[in-house]
Amino acid sequence: MAENNIKIVSFLCNWCSYGAADLAGVSRMEYPADIRVIRIPCSGRMSPKFILSAFREGADAVWVSG
Amino acid sequence: MGNLLEHMGIERDRVHFSWISSAEATKFVDVVKEISEKVRALGPNKKLVKDYN
Amino acid sequence: MDTYINKIRELSLKLLKKKEVVKVIGFTKGTLPMATSPIAISLEQDVEKLIFNSTCGLNLANYIRNHKGKIAVIAKGCDSRNIITHIVENQIPREQLHIIGVPCKGMIDKTKVASLFDDDIIEFSEDNDTLLLKSSSKEERLNKQDYLRENCKLCMHKNPVIYDDLVGDLVDEQTLDTPYPDVEQIENMDADTKWQHFDKLTKNCIRCYACRNACPICYCPTCFVDESGPQWVGKGQDKTDVNTFHFLRAFHCAGRCTDCGACVEACPMDINVRDFTRKLNKDSFELFEWEAGLDLTKRPPLDAYSPNDPNDFIK
Secondary structure, eight states, X not given: OOTTOXXXXXXXXXXXXXXXXXXXXXXXXXXXXXXXXXXXXXXXGOOHHHHHHHHHTTOSEEEEEO | OHHHXXXXXXXXXXXXXXXXXXXXXXXXXXXXXXXXXXXXHHOOOOTTOXXXX | OHHHHHHHHHHHHHHHHTTSOSEEEEEEEOSSTTOEEEEEEOSGGGGGGEEXXXXXXXXXXXXXXXXXXXXXXXXXXXXXXXXXXXXXXXSSOGGGEEEEEOOOOOOBOHHHHHTXXXXXXXXXXXXXXXXXXXXXXXXXXXXXXXXXXXXXXXXXXXXXXXXXXXXXXXXXXXXXSOSOHHHHHHHTSOHHHHHHHHHHHTTTOOOOOHHHHHOTTOOOSSOGGGOOTTOOSOSSOOHHHHHHHHHHHXXXXXXXXXOOOHHHHHOTTOOOTHHXXXXXXXXXXXXXXXXXXXXXXXXXXXXXXXXTOSOSTTO
């Protein structure tokens, strides 16, 4: 993997950060394209297993946001 | 969780937690930038990656 | 130790005779010298089988779940803390338990003792602080204090926290200025050295899950390693899989582990599994001022929300 091409697996809550991401998109804001978004129905759906899974599959970082 | 990963040798900045309301698009952008910068500084992760070959 | 054994037998006999309990869970002599195994006794004539010595390193709190009727259990300091954890986690009601508390004088590190001998140990006995060991080629008299398990050396809760009966006088508790020297040592390493340390630590792991099975707080009906849809972790001895298993098992013990040492005791490959769990014990102590299994009325830190949460991301 190239040094300047990183993957941040992002677990975003449907009602909070996912909405914020949507709003950021609609507002045509620019942000780094390193994040790979996974929408979760609620931050409560999050599990430590997900974080480990992401790393195992080659993520460079994990971001959990409610 | 981050603390234990760090204990095992996975850098602390590879796991991020944050809280952003759906109205806070600017905060979202700021957080993405911050995380992205930090992770770029660390470079790619080679630990705990499953080798399927 | 003999006074302990006699008292344990006497109390167990009384409880069984009066039909106050249907079973007594304790230790019995193992098939090898220097080994003991857990046993559940329901007949009066079997109380003679109960013993207690410095090799009773397993945690009996692991065996108190899913019984019918009231049971009695022999509890060292760490066992009693795990019993509290069980009660707090609704695994067993307090009324269903009769706890026979044993003030613990520490358990011995069997691997360390066995390493003194080239051949098998054929006889083991102890007299207060002296251990007597015999193999076919030599005899050794050892000072028990030199051969304590690592977790017993650092133990600050030797006396049972809850009990209905006691088999002896309470022992003095030690206070330590640095209760987590081993964790600090690892914390001072840089990220790559830490990674190598744990790689080396788990290198011999054969994935027998003895640590999980011996652990009193690992009681999930289906462990994450056995889940197949999705499969979180592979079944083989791949290094990533091994590390994932140990990492997640440790994380599940966060704020619940009492550092009883049963995992290390059970490990056939002598892996110091505690290197993982101790870090979380230290963190829960430093961040939440929490030590597992000391209070029946408090919820564990990862189970409750508090406005003073030390993590800043929630603000």
